[in-house]
Amino acid sequence: xxxxxxxxxxxxxxxxxxxxxxxxxxxxxxxxxxxxxxxxxxxxxxxxxxxxxxxxxxxxxxxxxxxxxxxxxxxxxxxxxxxxxxxxxxxxxxxxxxxxxxxxxxxxxxxxxxxxxxxxxxxxxxxxxxxxxxxxxxxxxxxxxxxxxxxxxxxxxxxxxxxxxxxxxxxxxxxxxxxxxxxxxxxxxxxxxxxxxxxxxxxxxxxxxxxxxxxxxxxxxxxxxxxxxxxxxxxxxxxxxxxxxxxxxxxxxxxxxxxxxxxxxxxxxxxxxxxxxxxxxxxxx
Numbered sequence: 001x002x003x004x005x006x007x008x009x010x011x012x013x014x015x016x017x018x019x020x021x022x023x024x025x026x027x028x029x030x031x032x033x034x035x036x037x038x039x040x041x042x043x044x045x046x047x048x049x050x051x052x053x054x055x056x057x058x059x060x061x062x063x064x065x066x067x068x069x070x071x072x073x074x075x076x077x078x079x080x081x082x083x084x085x086x087x088x089x090x091x092x093x094x095x096x097x098x099x100x101x102x103x104x105x106x107x108x109x110x111x112x113x114x115x116x117x118x119x120x121x122x123x124x125x126x127x128x129x130x131x132x133x134x135x136x137x138x139x140x141x142x143x144x145x146x147x148x149x150x151x152x153x154x155x156x157x158x159x160x161x162x163x164x165x166x167x168x169x170x171x172x173x174x175x176x177x178x179x180x181x182x183x184x185x186x187x188x189x190x191x192x193x194x195x196x197x198x199x200x201x202x203x204x205x206x207x208x209x210x211x212x213x214x215x216x217x218x219x220x221x222x223x224x225x226x227x228x229x230x231x232x233x234x235x236x237x238x239x240x241x242x243x244x245x246x247x248x249x250x251x252x253x254x255x256x257x258x259x260x261x262x263x264x265x266x267x268x269x270x271x272x273x274x275x276x277x278x279x280x281x282x283x284x285x
Contacts (some may be wrong), residue, residue: 001118003030003102003130016040020148020174024127030102031123032093035070039214040095042072042146044167045079045156046189053079053157053189056181058086060154063207065092067216072097072150074142075110075124079156079164084113088120097149098126099142100134125149143167144174151214152177154204158192165192168201177213179204226273232256232264240274240282247280 005028006012015036017023041064045053061083065071071087073080075096087094094117098106102124105111114124127145128138143166147153153171155178158164171178179202183190197203204210228234235254244250251261265282268274277283 001030003028005029005129012036014149016151017145017148020144022144023148024145026127026129028102028126028129029123031118032121034095034123038070038093039068039216040070040072040150041210041214042150042153042167042171043079043083043156044073044143044146044153044164046158046162046164047076047078048189049079049082049157050187050189052184052187053181054082057082057156060204060207060210061086062090062092064210065090065094067207067211068092069211069214069216070095072146074098074146075106075114077107077110081110081113083156084117088116088122093120094122095149096122096124097142097146098124098134099128099138100126101128101130101132102126103130104132104134106134139163140166144170147171147176148174150176152179152210154210155180155193155196155201157181157183157187157189158196159189160191160195162189162192165196168192168196177202179210179213226271230264232260233268236261236264236268237273237284240284245277245281245283247282250282 005026008018008023008025012034014034043061061071065087071083071094073083075098084094096117100106105114147167147170153176155164155168168178180193180196182197182203183193202213228237239250239253244253274282274284
């Protein structure tokens with residue numbers, strides 16, 4: 001796969017990123033083309049997440065990614081890796097922002113994860129051309145892109161003086177929605193998140209909190225989360241989503257016999273996935 005670059009004037013360049021005061025004039029990319037219509041959530045936190053942090057992250061990210069939200073993080077050890085992995089495990093899309101050239105994956109131990117992101121239709125992004133080493137000061141610069149490219153930033157866990165809070169500061173400066181996970185008051189890695197909530201960050205206790213903040217249609221998100229139990233259900237849903245709504249036309253195009261078609265349709269209706277908007281006219285519920 002070959003690295004390509006785009007400028008701030010290109011249509012593919014993220015519209016949200018253009019808004020920040022120090023928007024990079026060029027971006028280098030590996031992987032899928034960026035989509036300006038997608039909803040993005042940046043997920044960051046400590047490099048040493050607790051059992052609680054891992055559990056909460058996995059649950060929330062999987063549900064949000066399943067609802068069609070693209071998960072953004074920085075491929076770093078700890079929370080970043082877990083966020084990318086949870087999105088991938090849910091069959092969702094994820095974007096990694098790197099602090100150096102894309103030919104020099106950092107940290108090196110995450111090369112397999114980077115390749116998995118690419119193989120799944122995700123994207124690796126850097127503001128640095130190939131052969132650029134990963135310097136210490138690049139990390140702060142990277143953080144502004146992580147928050148700038150997304151509508152919202154979710155902080156999983158952060159200590160009182162965590163580097164993660166730099167991303168939170170960028171989110172506030174860039175007028176992004178800042179969210180944080182409430183934590184145990186005795187936990188050192190929850191001091192930062194609890195303080196952010198005191199200062200006005202949105203507390204998150206379920207995936208719906210995130211989806212509402214992003215303006216994602218909850219009803220559509222629930223349907224998006226539904227995984228067809230067999231190929232028959234999958235075929236029917238694909239036809240309805242593509243605009244085929246008349247019952248007879250759906251049956252003809254799905255090439256199902258009357259009994260199999262009727263059974264599948266009834267089960268999808270019982271599960272609350274589809275409904276009739278008029279007699280014989282089906283729509284996603």
